[in-house]
Amino acid sequence: MDTQEGLEVELNPGEQSLKKRYTVRCGPLHAEATIQTIGRSEGWLSLNGEVFAFRWIRSNDKIQVWLSGRVHTFELVQRTAQRSGTGHGPPTSSQLTAPMPGTILKLQVKKGAAFAAHQPLIIMESMKMEMALSIPHGGRIGEVLCKPGQLVEMGAVLLKLESDSDEPLPA
Amino acid sequence: MFRKVLIANRGEIAVRIAQTLQQIGIRTVCVYSEADRRSLHVLSADDAYPLEGNTSAETYLRGDKILDIALRHGVDAIHPGYGFLSESAGFARACQDAGITFIGPTPEALRAVGDKTTAKRIAADAGVPVVPGWFGAEDGEALTPAQAAGRLGYPVLIKAAAGGGGKGMRLIQKEPELRPAFEAAQREAGSAFGDSRVFLEKYMAQPRHVEIQIFGDHHGNIVHLFERECSIQRRHQKIVEESPSPALTPELRRNMGEAAIRVAKAVGYTNAGTVEFMLDENGSFYFLEVNARLQVEHPVTEAVTGYDVVAAQVLVAAGEPLPFRQADLRQKGHAIECRIYAEDADRGFVPSTGVIEHYDPPSGLHVRVDSGVRAGSDVSIYYDPMLAKLIVWGQTRPQAIRRMSWALRHFAVLGVTTNIEFLQHLMEHPDFQRGRLNTHFLEEHRILAKQAGPTPPEAAIIAALAASSESAAHRRGHEGGAKLETPNPWNTAGAWRLV
Numbered sequence: 001m002d003t004q005e006g007l008e009v010e011l012n013p014g015e016q017s018l019k020k021r022y023t024v025r026c027g028p029l030h031a032e033a034t035i036q037t038i039g040r041s042e043g044w045l046s047l048n049g050e051v052f053a054f055r056w057i058r059s060n061d062k063i064q065v066w067l068s069g070r071v072h073t074f075e076l077v078q079r080t081a082q083r084s085g086t087g088h089g090p091p092t093s094s095q096l097t098a099p100m101p102g103t104i105l106k107l108q109v110k111k112g113a114a115f116a117a118h119q120p121l122i123i124m125e126s127m128k129m130e131m132a133l134s135i136p137h138g139g140r141i142g143e144v145l146c147k148p149g150q151l152v153e154m155g156a157v158l159l160k161l162e163s164d165s166d167e168p169l170p171a
Numbered sequence: 172m173f174r175k176v177l178i179a180n181r182g183e184i185a186v187r188i189a190q191t192l193q194q195i196g197i198r199t200v201c202v203y204s205e206a207d208r209r210s211l212h213v214l215s216a217d218d219a220y221p222l223e224g225n226t227s228a229e230t231y232l233r234g235d236k237i238l239d240i241a242l243r244h245g246v247d248a249i250h251p252g253y254g255f256l257s258e259s260a261g262f263a264r265a266c267q268d269a270g271i272t273f274i275g276p277t278p279e280a281l282r283a284v285g286d287k288t289t290a291k292r293i294a295a296d297a298g299v300p301v302v303p304g305w306f307g308a309e310d311g312e313a314l315t316p317a318q319a320a321g322r323l324g325y326p327v328l329i330k331a332a333a334g335g336g337g338k339g340m341r342l343i344q345k346e347p348e349l350r351p352a353f354e355a356a357q358r359e360a361g362s363a364f365g366d367s368r369v370f371l372e373k374y375m376a377q378p379r380h381v382e383i384q385i386f387g388d389h390h391g392n393i394v395h396l397f398e399r400e401c402s403i404q405r406r407h408q409k410i411v412e413e414s415p416s417p418a419l420t421p422e423l424r425r426n427m428g429e430a431a432i433r434v435a436k437a438v439g440y441t442n443a444g445t446v447e448f449m450l451d452e453n454g455s456f457y458f459l460e461v462n463a464r465l466q467v468e469h470p471v472t473e474a475v476t477g478y479d480v481v482a483a484q485v486l487v488a489a490g491e492p493l494p495f496r497q498a499d500l501r502q503k504g505h506a507i508e509c510r511i512y513a514e515d516a517d518r519g520f521v522p523s524t525g526v527i528e529h530y531d532p533p534s535g536l537h538v539r540v541d542s543g544v545r546a547g548s549d550v551s552i553y554y555d556p557m558l559a560k561l562i563v564w565g566q567t568r569p570q571a572i573r574r575m576s577w578a579l580r581h582f583a584v585l586g587v588t589t590n591i592e593f594l595q596h597l598m599e600h601p602d603f604q605r606g607r608l609n610t611h612f613l614e615e616h617r618i619l620a621k622q623a624g625p626t627p628p629e630a631a632i633i634a635a636l637a638a639s640s641e642s643a644a645h646r647r648g649h650e651g652g653a654k655l656e657t658p659n660p661w662n663t664a665g666a667w668r669l670v
Binding site: 009010011024026027029033035040041042045047050052053054055056057058063064065066067068069070071072074076099100101102105123125126127128129130131154 | 227338355358359362363406518521522523524528529531552553554555556579580581582583584585586588591592595621622626627628629630631632633634635636637638639640
């Protein structure tokens with residue numbers, strides 16, 4: 001996936017009728033566009049002689065756009081800046097959360113156990129398929145916050161890791 | 172002919188069955204779990220009755236609750252769809268005892284072929300070659316799974332005895348993997364089918380999955396409606412199916428069709444079914460199993476033969492002879508089906524849940540979409556993540572592929588993540604286009620989930636429009652604008668979240 005720096009987009013309204021005209025500035029692009037919407041979140045965009053059918057949805061700070069058969073996801077920068085406190089490069093985590101709703105089946109580790117990168121830590125079940133949850137780096141389990149048989153929501157904190165210590169960790 | 176039929180299923184197949192029943196003039200009844208109360212299949216039927224609960228075990232697998240509803244509302248027959256109770260000999264028998272016709276095979280046939288180990292024995296006795304396997308204590312010698320696997324030779328496959336769809340299935344390359352995988356497979360099988368028995372099978376290299384549609388009636392007629400190739404699979408779940416198979420010669424087709432009919436005759440099979448084979452690179456075929464039900468991918472057979480398979484099921488169940496004889500059946504043109512799943516192909520195909528906000532399937536000449544959802548549908552964790560099936564027909568395979576590519580590009584879904592872009596890239600892959608398929612295709616070829624490259628400006632413009640249409644702020648003469656960022660992949664890598 002391409003990681004771009006933010007795209008600045010300016011939409012300047014021009015003459016208004018059923019089709020809304022805009023002057024658009026986006027990256028190196030500076031063009032005239034016409035947008036015709038049906039309902040609130042679908043319509044057609046005419047840009048540089050090409051017509052694109054589009055649909056969009058928004059949830060909190062994320063916008064998703066369907067266009068030309070592809071889905072593009074955008075995050076609004078101001079919210080993202082508030083949320084992330086980390087710098088660049090491979091991050092380390094302080095906890096393991098459920099990637100989707102489901103049921104905890106088996107715990108492969110307990111409090112205080114050391115684990116390696118990609119080692120299966122928890123087995124959970126969702127949509128009738130089993131999956132093993134792991135972390136891309138090694139560490140030590142601080143607290144176990146779930147148990148077998150428990151139904152969890154997406155984002156539920158399942159494990160807390162011990163914070164960085166002087167002890168060498170498995171690779 | 173039946174006056175009222177209950178569909179003991181949900182999602183796209185319940186919608187599709189209701190359509191045919193209504194076209195025949197039969198009143199349709201459906202059942203629904205709490206999570207499904209506003210779903211499309213409920214809207215599609217004439218009458219709908221609730222099943223308390225949400226999980227399959229509490230609802231669609233409760234033959235007793237379903238039969239109770241059927242009896243209370245004067246239902247003549249039950250169509251079980253696929254999965255759930257469709258291959259339950261116990262449920263078929265219970266329907267029979269209650270005086271309600273089960274639209275499918277007899278309990279005896281279900282019992283005979285439902286157990287995969289018995290089915291292989293029947294096939295072998297009918298002179299059909301089978302894939303070598305080990306079925307536990309039934310095989311005579313008291314071998315442990317590890318000993319049996321050693322004898323078959325790695326790699327081996329662990330499979331559930333009581334059902335399919337990839338559940339309870341594991342591939343084992345070496346001995347140390349066997350024990351934990353065996354236990355996991357037993358758990359998965361127990362949860363999906365209520366029967367945790369599993370068996371071992373020798374894993375064939377480079378095989379193609381080719382299956383034959385069979386149909387029998389209660390007048391002694393048994394025919395086959397040719398083959399479907401289902402080699403594009405992920406973790407033994409089919410994703411793309413087509414008919415005809417690019418690998419079959421007319422002679423191979425004739426031999427496999429005749430072999431399938433021999434198996435069907437050996438168990439006195441009636442109604443619709445599928446005989447699955449593995450085809451190796453030398454053109455030798457081996458019996459795998461019988462799926463004693465209507466299958467997910469039946470639309471490709473409908474497209475190339477021109478017959479409504481569900482209508483034929485209803486006729487046969489009502490005691491009519493099959494509406495076609497072998498001599499009437501022809502394959503015309505080429506059909507391909509893509510299964511649209513609510514999965515994030517970019518993140519290991521993790522299921523995606525949520526409310527569908529936009530749902531606009533493609534339509535046009537020779538483009539068919541069997542949907543189980545609509546805009547506003549809630550895709551939950553309780554059931555299979557398949558949203559719809561997209562089927563196209565073309566005069567030739569290349570034309571069908573072009574039509575499928577077009578259809579996938581015109582299928583707009585927002586609110587859950589789907590595998591649509593993954594399927595687009597699959598259709599473009601040269602080996603897929605050449606028909607060079609085998610069941611390891613997706614492991615051998617890295618199919619991109621999302622197109623690489625920078626975000627096109629037209630998408631960013633719409634995102635800005637979306638951002639400004641929701642915000643109350645106006646700045647000077649600007650209608651709107653926004654600073655947008657495509658998400659950093661390090662934020663959500665694998666099955667854990669950064670906090």
